[in-house]
Amino acid sequence: MYHIGVKNLSVPDLVFREYMPSPKSMAGQMFEVNNVIKQKYWDTINPEPTAYVYNLLKVEADCQDLKTLLSLNTKVSLVNIVETIKTDVKSDIQTNLRKDLLIPELARGILKSFEVFLELMNDSMYQLVLKFRNRQRVPLQDLHKQWKSVDYLIERGYMFRCLGQGSKDEEVLLLPEELQHLVDRLDELKIRRDVTRNTAICKIGKNILYLYGVMKESDFDRCLDALYFNFEQNRLNKKIDLGDLSDAWNYQKQATFQNVNVVFKHYAQYSSKVKRVCFEGGSYSGYHNSYYCYYSVFDPYNIFYEQERREDLDFRSLCWSELITDRPADQKAQTMMVEYLTKQLRINPIQAQKLSEEWSLYIKNGENPTLWLNNILEHLKFSSSVQLNQLLSFSSAHFANDLNIWPLKGHTPKELMDTQLEKPHSAPQNVQASVGEVSSVDKVGRNEPCPCGSGRKYKKCCGR
Secondary structure (H helix, E strand, C coil), rough: CCCCCCCCCCCCCCCCCCCCCCCCCCCHHHHHHHHHHHHHHHCCCCCCCCCCCCCECCCCCCCCCCCHHHHCCCCEEEEEEEECCCCCCCCCCCCCCCCCHHHHHHHHHHHHHHHHHCCCCCHHHHHHHCCCCCCCCCEEEHHHHHHHHHHHHHCCCEEEEECCCCCCCCCEEEEEHHHHHHHHHHHHHHHHHHHHHHHHHHHHHHHHHHHHHHHEHHHHHHCCCCCCCHHCCCCCCEEHHEEECCCCCCHHHCCCCCCHHHHHHHHHEEEEECCEEEEEECCCCCCCCCCEEEEECHHHHHHHHHHEEEECCCCCCCCEHHCCCCCCCCCCHHHHHHHHHHHHCCCCCHHHHHHHHCCCCCCCCCCCCCHHHHHCCCCCCCCCCHHHHHHHHHHHHHHHCCCCCCCCCCCCCCHHHHHHHHHCCCCCCCCCCCCCCCCCCCCCCCCCCCCCCCEEEHHHCCCC
């Protein structure tokens, strides 16, 4: 059976599900720690519990048109569909109409919205829609890995959750006849061109968030517009700086395709890799805006304020050619750690991969090492303290300081250290990524980068 609101299972199993910031973190200082998660932000796209339960319909074989399917839903469900498609297209559907008058208005609205949706799909959504080509029903159990995309389609009345005709226990996803005709008549060349463009836009946006962690939606839109404009101008290696995009609206006006931000806004609603959140602001007024964040950011609110307080640190520069790749910017560092764990500590490759992912997430989130280091080390067996010191030294040289840290605005600690070494007379920036002290490790060189990932030398950080 299809369950609504199933949690994203792509986060490594070892990562804590219920994350709480430490009292020393920015969020912890702003709020009572026990209530910080509920108070600091709310998810505007995937609230839990879901706004309404999707009805399980019993549909006759000859009654699969859109109006009939809508009539099998309650008035409350129809109103929810209206409110959802109003966020996608302009609509003047009145929800105070009687149900029999609301259904034809809603059917026209769904058809209009679905036509727009077909122009905004990326490849993963396109492959899901293709499953319905020349057939109306697809077993729901075949789509369980795409539950978020299925949620997106059902919420808008594009598809309906029904009982299969062959078995009472089988659930299927049903595409109304009118919408199936639109799918069957798709122009193959045009749709493939649109899907290729949209997939590139979604990948660029996702990788921006992989570097920065959290971005205000307005800043993100300007950044994405500028990058896409450079792509259209074949300036794939041209760097852009987030602080120098005040006239980015010109990019959107000059671009051939002007719905770049609309494509990503829809993607954020059906992708498991990014989220759209809205901060309530707490004691800080003026931050009641929408934000995008990467799916594995533990605490979007805290990351945002950690970035805000580093006023002297610019965001890492971006270019299209670096973001379009399938390899994350710091994948080399994570791969080296996996190889070290498998070869030096004889760990199973799958466990090593999960351990490396968890370790990197704690560091990228700027978490206090005193809170998570033991969680990492307890999964490892060391023959001596020398072996432990060797691991921490390797982490400092090839892993922790080579990861793109979200509180550091996408920079790696090593990049910031190199910048400071190049400018010996400039005042050092505060690049500590919200981390505390860890126990002193004798074998780490005093002039080496600190294993905690703060970006400072060991002797000036945990080695003091």
